[in-house]
Amino acid sequence: MTNDVTTPSPSGRTGKGLAVIALGAFCVLIGMGTWQLQRLAWKEGLIADRQAKLALMPLHISTPLSSKPEAFRRVVVTGRFLHDKEIFVGPRSFRGSPGGHVITPLEYASGEIVFVDRGWIPETRKDPAKRQAAQKRGPVSIVGTASWPRKLNYFEHPNDPSKNQWFRVSPTEMAGSLKLQRVAAYWVVADASPNPGGFPIGGGGIRMPTNNHLQYVLTWYGMALGLLVLSFFYWWQGRR
Secondary structure, three states: OOOOOOOOOHHHHHHHHHHHHHHHHHHHHHHHHHHHHHHHHHHHHHHHHHHHHHHHOOOOOOOOOOOOOOOOOOEEEEEOOOOOHOEEEEOEEEOOOOEEEEEEEEEEEOOOEEEEEEEEEEEHHHHHHHHHHOOOOOOOOEEEEEEOOOOOOOOOOOOEHHHHOOOOOOOHHHHHOOOOOEEEEEEEEEEEOOOHHOOOOOOOOOOOOOOOOOHHHHHHHHHHHHHHHHEEEHHHHHOO
């Protein structure tokens, strides 16, 4: 008596297993590409919103403590600089040169204070005596962009006020270190208006977020297409 039951060949089982794996990988690649497409739309909307804010006329801040300007909103602040309490935040490079940003408290006539990121200076100009021309005395009006503190990420160094090492602007920490009171929770990034003597160089503290999501979309969808083509040729070779 003969047995008519046929056993699937090892090559057949392997082919089906590869097909399942390829299908799963294809779905993952399509899913990643679609997610990046959604991220692209979100990032473009975010950039457009910030550009719209920057295009508005500057908002005059009369009372820094009670005012809460939106981030990326252009503002005008008026007072006198407390140059003896400036803080150097760095390192920050500019056109390949090492340096940092000068952060100076601006005191209103009311005694309220808002920190101003006056701009970048090279390491060789860190000493205020080497840029006396830009140490403005008396009342000044500064046009700039409001900025708020953000959460520190895992790759950033925390400030060390005890060693006077500052890696990012933090009005609360800076006010505590300088023993200043009535300080606004935000700061103002001065625009690119030139300073006497050429330094600080303003306008460099506000940057738009990077938007590489279109490249990621093309990468994930391209990998999915490549997998589809390879799977087709594998299937075609098997039929031959």
